[in-house]
Amino acid sequence: MQRWGTNNAGRIDRAGHAARLIVAVIAVTMVAAACSQTDNNQTATGTQNPGTTGVPAVAGPSGVTIRVPADQPTVQAAVTAAKSGDLILISAGVYKEGVNVETDNLTIRGVDRNKVILDGEFTRENGVRVLGANGVAIENMTARNFTGNGFFWTGVTGYRGSYLTTSRTGNYGVYAFDSTKGQFDHDFASGSPDAGFYIGECYPCDAVITDSVAEHNGLGYSGTNSGGNLLLVNNTFRFNRAGVVPNSGSYELCYPERETTIVGNTVYSNNQGDTPAIDVALLAMGNGILVAGGRDNTIERNLVFDHERTGIGLVPYPETDAVDNIPPEDAMKKPCADTKKAPKVDPKTVKNPVYWPPKNNRVVGNVVRKSGLADLGVGVLGDMTVPNLNNCFSDNTATTTSPTDLQAMSPCDGKGNGADPTVGALDLVALMASPRPGKGDYKTQPEPGDQPNMPDAAGAPARPATDVPMKIDVAAIKVPAQPAGT
Amino acid sequence: MTAADLPRETLTVPHRPARARAPSRRPAAIVLIAAGVLGALVTGCRTGGADADAGAALGSTTTDVVVPAVHSGPQGDTAQFVVKCAFSHAGPDDPIVHPGHHGASHRHDFFGNTGTDSESTAASLVGGETSCTQRLDTAAYWAPSLIDHGEPVTPLGAIAYYRPAPGVDQTTLTPYPTGLKMVSGDPVAQEPQPVEIAGWACGTSSDVQSSPPVCPAAAPLRVRITFPDCWDGRNLDSADHRAHVTRSQQGTCPSSHPVLLPQLTLVVRYPISGDGHDLTLASGATITAHADFLNAWDEHELTDQVTMCLRRGLVCSVASNKAEDEPQDSPTSRAGS
Numbered sequence: 001m002q003r004w005g006t007n008n009a010g011r012i013d014r015a016g017h018a019a020r021l022i023v024a025v026i027a028v029t030m031v032a033a034a035c036s037q038t039d040n041n042q043t044a045t046g047t048q049n050p051g052t053t054g055v056p057a058v059a060g061p062s063g064v065t066i067r068v069p070a071d072q073p074t075v076q077a078a079v080t081a082a083k084s085g086d087l088i089l090i091s092a093g094v095y096k097e098g099v100n101v102e103t104d105n106l107t108i109r110g111v112d113r114n115k116v117i118l119d120g121e122f123t124r125e126n127g128v129r130v131l132g133a134n135g136v137a138i139e140n141m142t143a144r145n146f147t148g149n150g151f152f153w154t155g156v157t158g159y160r161g162s163y164l165t166t167s168r169t170g171n172y173g174v175y176a177f178d179s180t181k182g183q184f185d186h187d188f189a190s191g192s193p194d195a196g197f198y199i200g201e202c203y204p205c206d207a208v209i210t211d212s213v214a215e216h217n218g219l220g221y222s223g224t225n226s227g228g229n230l231l232l233v234n235n236t237f238r239f240n241r242a243g244v245v246p247n248s249g250s251y252e253l254c255y256p257e258r259e260t261t262i263v264g265n266t267v268y269s270n271n272q273g274d275t276p277a278i279d280v281a282l283l284a285m286g287n288g289i290l291v292a293g294g295r296d297n298t299i300e301r302n303l304v305f306d307h308e309r310t311g312i313g314l315v316p317y318p319e320t321d322a323v324d325n326i327p328p329e330d331a332m333k334k335p336c337a338d339t340k341k342a343p344k345v346d347p348k349t350v351k352n353p354v355y356w357p358p359k360n361n362r363v364v365g366n367v368v369r370k371s372g373l374a375d376l377g378v379g380v381l382g383d384m385t386v387p388n389l390n391n392c393f394s395d396n397t398a399t400t401t402s403p404t405d406l407q408a409m410s411p412c413d414g415k416g417n418g419a420d421p422t423v424g425a426l427d428l429v430a431l432m433a434s435p436r437p438g439k440g441d442y443k444t445q446p447e448p449g450d451q452p453n454m455p456d457a458a459g460a461p462a463r464p465a466t467d468v469p470m471k472i473d474v475a476a477i478k479v480p481a482q483p484a485g486t
Numbered sequence: 487m488t489a490a491d492l493p494r495e496t497l498t499v500p501h502r503p504a505r506a507r508a509p510s511r512r513p514a515a516i517v518l519i520a521a522g523v524l525g526a527l528v529t530g531c532r533t534g535g536a537d538a539d540a541g542a543a544l545g546s547t548t549t550d551v552v553v554p555a556v557h558s559g560p561q562g563d564t565a566q567f568v569v570k571c572a573f574s575h576a577g578p579d580d581p582i583v584h585p586g587h588h589g590a591s592h593r594h595d596f597f598g599n600t601g602t603d604s605e606s607t608a609a610s611l612v613g614g615e616t617s618c619t620q621r622l623d624t625a626a627y628w629a630p631s632l633i634d635h636g637e638p639v640t641p642l643g644a645i646a647y648y649r650p651a652p653g654v655d656q657t658t659l660t661p662y663p664t665g666l667k668m669v670s671g672d673p674v675a676q677e678p679q680p681v682e683i684a685g686w687a688c689g690t691s692s693d694v695q696s697s698p699p700v701c702p703a704a705a706p707l708r709v710r711i712t713f714p715d716c717w718d719g720r721n722l723d724s725a726d727h728r729a730h731v732t733r734s735q736q737g738t739c740p741s742s743h744p745v746l747l748p749q750l751t752l753v754v755r756y757p758i759s760g761d762g763h764d765l766t767l768a769s770g771a772t773i774t775a776h777a778d779f780l781n782a783w784d785e786h787e788l789t790d791q792v793t794m795c796l797r798r799g800l801v802c803s804v805a806s807n808k809a810e811d812e813p814q815d816s817p818t819s820r821a822g823s
Contacts, residue, residue, distance in 0.1 A: 100790060102794065122621070123622070124621075125620055125621075125622075129802070131794045131798060132799075132800050147620065148803065154800050154801055155801065170619055171803075177801060177804070178800075194806075201562050201801075250560055251561060251805075252562045253561070253562035280806070318704070320688070320689065320704040320705040321687075321688050321690045321691040321705035322691070323558070323560055323690060323692045324560060339563075340562070344558060345558075345559050345692070347558060347559075347693035348693060350691070350692075353702070
C-alpha cells in the first residue's frame, strides 16, 4: 500500500542539524509539486496525538523517511521529530535507549531484525512504549535486557508488531494493554517472567497473534480480561513454564476473559522449570493450554504435546482478595469501554473468595498427547461441577482425560452420557499446593538465535497500523504437523 | 461515580477527636488543629527519645489532615504507573524527621534507594542503587517495621502506585520536585486513622481497615499509605514535614498549595496470614501506620512518567494480584536494629 509513494524525493530529512534543515527546506521547495500531497496530508491531520480517544485521523504513510542514525542520532530523536505517517528506518546497531512514542501512525522499522537491537542494559524499563498513539507499527528489530517490556502499546486504537524479537525482559515481551485493533505477527518472545505475549484489558479486542513463537517465559501467552475477536492462530509456544493461559481476575478491569479463539497452534514441552516466573506461572507450570477462569473461548485444531499436567486444561481462577464479584450473565457482552464508566464497587459487598469459572469453552479437533495428568482436563472448585460449567469437547485426539471419559460426558453436539464427573477428577487443591521449581532469573535466560527478517525491510513503504488486524480464515486452519525433531 | 463524587463533609475539630478519626468509609474531610496541645500529647505519649518520629515537629505547628479521595477497585480505569520494590534494609534512621541523627528514630523498613540512612539527601540518593524493578526510581520510601511477637517482620516488598487522585484534572499534574519530602499517616495516633490515609488489607482487596485483618495465605497482609497530592510550590520540606503539602479536595488543590502532584500510594507487603500473630509497629500500635517519601527519582524519567502516562490518562504499568518477580536483593539490616 503505497499511497504517497516512497522515493528519494519523498524522503524529506527532518534531522535536527541546522545544515540538514536548510537542505531540507530547499529540497522541499524544489520538489513542492511532488510532495504537495504529503504536505497537505500532514497539515490536515496534525501530528500530535490528541489523546486516547478516537481512531487514527490519517490512514496512510506520509512518504517521509527518517533514518537512524543518518538523519537522527537516536531512535527517540527520530520518533520525536517524526510526524504522523512517517517511516523511521533504523540501521544496524545496538541502541542503548528506551523509546517513547506519542505520535500517531508511525512505522518504526529496523533494517535487520537481528542487528537492530534496543538494549535496556537491565536499567531501562521498555524497549518501545507507545503511549496513546494510534496506528503505530513496529517492525523488524530486537529489544533485550529491559526491566519491564520489550514492545508495549497502551491506550491505543490500532497497533502492530511484526518481525520483533524480545529476550530477557522483566515483565512482558510483546504487550498490549487497554488497546484495540491490533496485530502481532512473526514475532519471537523469550525470557519474561510473566508472558512472552500479552493482550489484556480489552473487549472486544479485535486483535490477532499469528506466526509467532514464545519460549522460555513464565507463560507463553497471557491475556487477562481480554477477548472478543481475539485470535491466537498458527503460533508456537514451547519451553515455557506454561503455554497459553487466558485468565480472569478482578484486579484489572473488563473481567472476565472471554471469546478468545485459539486455533492451529503448536504447543509443546511447557514444563520449563528454570524460567523466570510470577506466581501464576508457578501455578500453571506443566500445562499446554490452560484457561484460568475464562469463558466462551474456542480452542480448536491445535497440536499439543509433552506436558507434565494437562495438554488442554480448563480450571477456575481463585481470587482470595478480589475487588469485585463476578459480573452477571447479561453483562458478558459489555464493552470494556463501558466498564470503565461503571460505578465503583463497595468493597464490603465483595464475597471473597471469588472463583472465576471456566465456562462455555469449546474444545474441538485438537491433537493432544503425552500429558502427565490428562490430555484434556476440567477442574472445579467450590460448588462447581464439570457438567454445569457447560464446556464441551468433541473430536479431539486424546488418550487421557480428567474426569474420565470427558468427551462423552460433555460433547459439543448432543447430550452427555451422564457419567460421574468425580471419577478421575483433577485434585486442584493438591495441585496448587504441590511444590514447584523456583523462579529463574530473567537476566540469564537463553538468547534467541537469529530470526527471519521481514521482506524488503529497507525498501518497503511505511505501513502504519491502520489496516489491522489482518483477516484470518480460521476455518481453513488445519492441525499443525509435528515439529521436526520432536 | 468515583470516590471524589461522594458527598463530603468538613469537620473542624480540636485535637484528635475519636469520632472524626474513626475508620469510617465515608470520605469525610477532617481538619485537625493541633497546635500546642498536640505537642503536649506527643510528649505525654512517647515512651522514649529513640522512638520519636514526627512527633516533635507535629507538635509545633498547625497541622491540617484532610481525608483524601482514594482509588479502590480494579486497576485500569485510572492512569497510573507502578513501581515494585524489594525490601532493601532496616534501621533506626529517618532522614526526614531526624536527619543526621542515626539511631534517633524507631526502626524503619526501607525500599527503593538502597543507600538510605539518616544522612541521606536527594543529592546523595539520586543516581544511587535501588531495590525497585524501575531502576531509575532511586527515591527513598520507608515505613515503620512491622513487629510480630516482638520480632521484626521482613517485608515481602513494596508497591508504589502513582496516580492522579480521583476527581483532579490530570492534565495539570506536575512531577514531584527533586528533594521533596513527605510524611503521611500519624506515627503517634491514639485513635484509628482514616483508612484512606493509612490502613491495612489482605492482598489487593479494597476492603481497607484501620487494624490488620486476618488474611488468607494467598492474600497476605498489606499496609497502604496514601500521600498528599498538593504542594505549596516553594518548600521541599517544612518544620512539621507536612505543612508544605496537603491533599486535594473534590479534585482541587487549595490556593495555599496550588501545585497538583500525583497521588502516591505506598503498599508494603508482609508474609503475614492466618491467626496467632501479635502485631505492632515500631512506632507503636498498628493504628500508627505511616510512611515517608523522599523524592530522588531520576528527574527525566519521573517527568516522562508523569507527563506521558498520568497527564495523558494512560495505564503504563499494573501490579498483579500475585507476587511479582521482584529484584533479588537480599534483605539486610543496618545499624544493629
